[in-house]
Amino acid sequence: xxxxxxxxxxxxxxxxxxxxxxxxxxxLKPGEIHALIGPNGAGKTTLIHQIAGSxxxxxGTIFFLGQDIGHLGVAGRVRLGLGRTFQISSIAPEFSxxxxxxxxxxxxxGTSYRFWKPVLSDxxxxxxxxxxxxxxxxxxxxxxxxxxLSHGDKRRLEIAIALALEPKAFLLxxxxxxxxxxxxxxxxxxxxxxxxxxxxxxVEHDMDAVFALADRVSVLVYGRMxxxxxxxxxxxxxxxxxAYLGDES
Amino acid sequence: MNRETxxxxxLVLLLLGIPLAAMATGHNxxxxxxxxxxxxxxxxxxxxxxxxxxxxxxxxxxAFFGIGGYAAGVLxxxxxxxxxxxxxxxxxxxxxxxWLVAMLAAGIVAAFIGAISIRTSGVYFIxxxxxxAQMIYYFAISFPSYGGEDGLSISLRNAFPGVNTxxxxxxxxxxxxxxxxxxxxxxxxxxxxxxxxxxxxxQNETRLAAVGVSPxxxxxxxxVISAMVTALAGALYADLNRFVAPSMLSWHMSGELIVLIxxxxxxxxxxxVAGAIVFVLFEHWLGGxxxxxxxxxxxxxxxxxxxxxxxxxxxxxxxARHG
Ligand SMILES: Nc1ncnc2c1ncn2[C@@H]1O[C@H](COP(=O)(O)OP(=O)(O)O)[C@@H](O)[C@H]1O
Ligand SMILES: [Mg+2]
Numbered sequence: 422x423x424x425x426x427x428x429x430x431x432x433x434x435x436x437x438x439x440x441x442x443x444x445x446x447x448x449l450k451p452g453e454i455h456a457l458i459g460p461n462g463a464g465k466t467t468l469i470h471q472i473a474g475s476x477x478x479x480x481g482t483i484f485f486l487g488q489d490i491g492h493l494g495v496a497g498r499v500r501l502g503l504g505r506t507f508q509i510s511s512i513a514p515e516f517s518x519x520x521x522x523x524x525x526x527x528x529x530x531g532t533s534y535r536f537w538k539p540v541l542s543d544x545x546x547x548x549x550x551x552x553x554x555x556x557x558x559x560x561x562x563x564x565x566x567x568x569x570l571s572h573g574d575k576r577r578l579e580i581a582i583a584l585a586l587e588p589k590a591f592l593l594x595x596x597x598x599x600x601x602x603x604x605x606x607x608x609x610x611x612x613x614x615x616x617x618x619x620x621x622x623x624v625e626h627d628m629d630a631v632f633a634l635a636d637r638v639s640v641l642v643y644g645r646m647x648x649x650x651x652x653x654x655x656x657x658x659x660x661x662x663x664a665y666l667g668d669e670s
Numbered sequence: 671m672n673r674e675t676x677x678x679x680x681l682v683l684l685l686l687g688i689p690l691a692a693m694a695t696g697h698n699x700x701x702x703x704x705x706x707x708x709x710x711x712x713x714x715x716x717x718x719x720x721x722x723x724x725x726x727x728x729x730x731x732x733a734f735f736g737i738g739g740y741a742a743g744v745l746x747x748x749x750x751x752x753x754x755x756x757x758x759x760x761x762x763x764x765x766x767x768x769w770l771v772a773m774l775a776a777g778i779v780a781a782f783i784g785a786i787s788i789r790t791s792g793v794y795f796i797x798x799x800x801x802x803a804q805m806i807y808y809f810a811i812s813f814p815s816y817g818g819e820d821g822l823s824i825s826l827r828n829a830f831p832g833v834n835t836x837x838x839x840x841x842x843x844x845x846x847x848x849x850x851x852x853x854x855x856x857x858x859x860x861x862x863x864x865x866x867x868x869x870x871x872x873q874n875e876t877r878l879a880a881v882g883v884s885p886x887x888x889x890x891x892x893x894v895i896s897a898m899v900t901a902l903a904g905a906l907y908a909d910l911n912r913f914v915a916p917s918m919l920s921w922h923m924s925g926e927l928i929v930l931i932x933x934x935x936x937x938x939x940x941x942x943v944a945g946a947i948v949f950v951l952f953e954h955w956l957g958g959x960x961x962x963x964x965x966x967x968x969x970x971x972x973x974x975x976x977x978x979x980x981x982x983x984x985x986x987x988x989x990a991r992h993g
Contacts, residue, residue: 473880475876475879494879494884495879495880496878496879496882496883496884496885497882497884499879499880499881499882500882505880507876507880511874511876511877511880512874512877513869513870513873513874513877513878514873514874515869515873515990515992516866516869516870516873516992517992517993520866520992520993521877523866524866524867524870524877524878524881524883525881525882527863527866527867528867528881528882528883529881529882532863533863533864533866533867533883533888534863534864534887534891535862535863535864536858536859536862536863536864536865537858537859537862538862538863539858539861539862540861540862540863540865540866541861541993546863564993566992582880582881585881586881586882
């Protein structure tokens with residue numbers, strides 16, 4: 422099997438006495454969707470934050486594309502190719518959906534220090550941004566201020582922004598959270614194809630989506646990885662059933 | 671033309687109309703008042719880049735205003751006294767050179783202050799910028815070579831090649847044209863890629879970082895540009911009064927610039943113009959009636975903050991739109 426794109430080794434992070442991440446190791450290989458599941462408060466979001474650089478781990482190393490990225494900040498990791506979405510939508514509320522995506526496009530082009538040319542008439546920004554909105558199913562809402570988008574559309578906007586970054590790996594934190602069943606199904610089909618562009622570390626509560634999509638599943642409980650394997654292995658795992666799946670199915 | 675553009679054009683023309691009407695009716699004093707409006711507006715256009723677009727509530731922009739003023743005063747003083755600076759550099763009475771020096775000096779100081787203060791946010795940022803400005807203020811007071819507490823007179827207004835700057839309306843036009851240039855800069859910056867990143871830093875810095883742009887660099891660049899524009903206004907202000915004093919550097923001045931922006935409309939293109947017109951008229955008329963005019967200004971400000979968030983421009987043009 423190919424070299425992993427992303428590899429975590431022995432990550433730990435405590436908030437006071439609470440061990441939110443407790444010796445977690447995992448990797449993400451080219452072309453795969455690796456799902457990270459676990460009950461609320463298990464430390465999934467905290468782990469994503471540490472990979473993205475918005476929380477410093479207490480211990481552990483992160484390799485991305487063969488390089489230790491521990492010293493890089495959030496923006497630096499994004500520029501290397503780590504594209505993330507937030508569990509709670511994080512957008513520029515006054516800007517339209519289109520301008521939110523245009524911001525990602527200009528960053529991807531490395532052109533944020535251009536001081537003179539108006540962006541709204543700049544096709545090298547507008548066209549790629551529109552294309553990403555179309556892929557995310559949000560083209561008709563392009564000119565709506567992001568604050569006025571529906572919850573589901575904000576989730577789609579998060580995806581469109583991540584797409585525009587053309588990342589080498591996606592970190593998606595509960596992209597389906599709060600979406601209607603129709604939206605979840607659409608997004609499941611979308612992610613299924615997206616893995617060919619870049620592998621996905623997918624945190625998700627929607628078990629239908631996880632079991633439909635994941636090449637591998639890792640289960641986090643109280644900050645510890647209690648199991649990791651294929652979908653059928655995880656379904657069969659007694660520990661997982663007791664700790665997590667039991668109350669779902 | 672949309673309402674915002676129309677409002678901006680009307681305000682800018684109004685400012686030009688004030689000295690014209692004043693001269694037509696023999697109220698020549700108002701020409702000087704209009705120059706004061708244009709200069710304060712330009713200073714606030716500078717601050718509006720940091721505060722309005724970037725959300726950086728600098729309570730220390732008097733530092734840059736004063737640095738601009740002292741650049742004009744000190745360069746003129748050396749020229750008049752025929753005393754070269756160290757290394758034999760001469761003083762100058764030439765406005766364009768003075769402006770350049772004012773902007774460069776403020777830019778360098780802003781890069782330093784910004785590099786330290788922009789790592790903080792909220793109240794800390796306000797306090798650190800205030801502290802730096804007060805440090806420069808006390809430095810000016812205690813530095814006797816250039817007048818110390820008494821300030822420094824410019825016995826004859828500095829010169830611009832080909833025009834008579836002693837004529838009040840000519841001087842107004844110089845200030846007014848520089849204000850237009852400042853407004854044009856603001857307009858282009860706001861709509862540029864840099865402006866998009868800067869406004870995103872204000873709206874949601876987590877989002878900006880998550881698309882791969884470090885908010886720090888964007889804010890620092892904005893702070894420096896902002897300071898340079900305010901310093902240019904400071905140089906003009908010294909020439910308007912033919913005098914520069916430490917009071918240009920004091921926190922009152924920083925506060926006035928913020929008040930002016932809030933009155934006019936934070937982040938709006940013509941906000942500083944509206945704010946400066948209202949502020950200077952208030953100061954002139956009410957200040958003639960009562961010592962406590964600032965109390966009434968305070969009440970107006972409170973009204974704006976509570977009931978008219980967008981200031982004068984917000985009232986005239988409605989909510990800002992970002993496309
Ligand atoms: N900044 C923080 N400070 C203190 N505790 C935190 C912080 N962030 C998360 N936690 C705690 O860490 C645990 C893991 O949270 P989180 O990573 O959000 O879980 P998940 O995403 O799996 O639901 C929770 O108990 C949460 O309350
Ligand atoms: Mg979470």
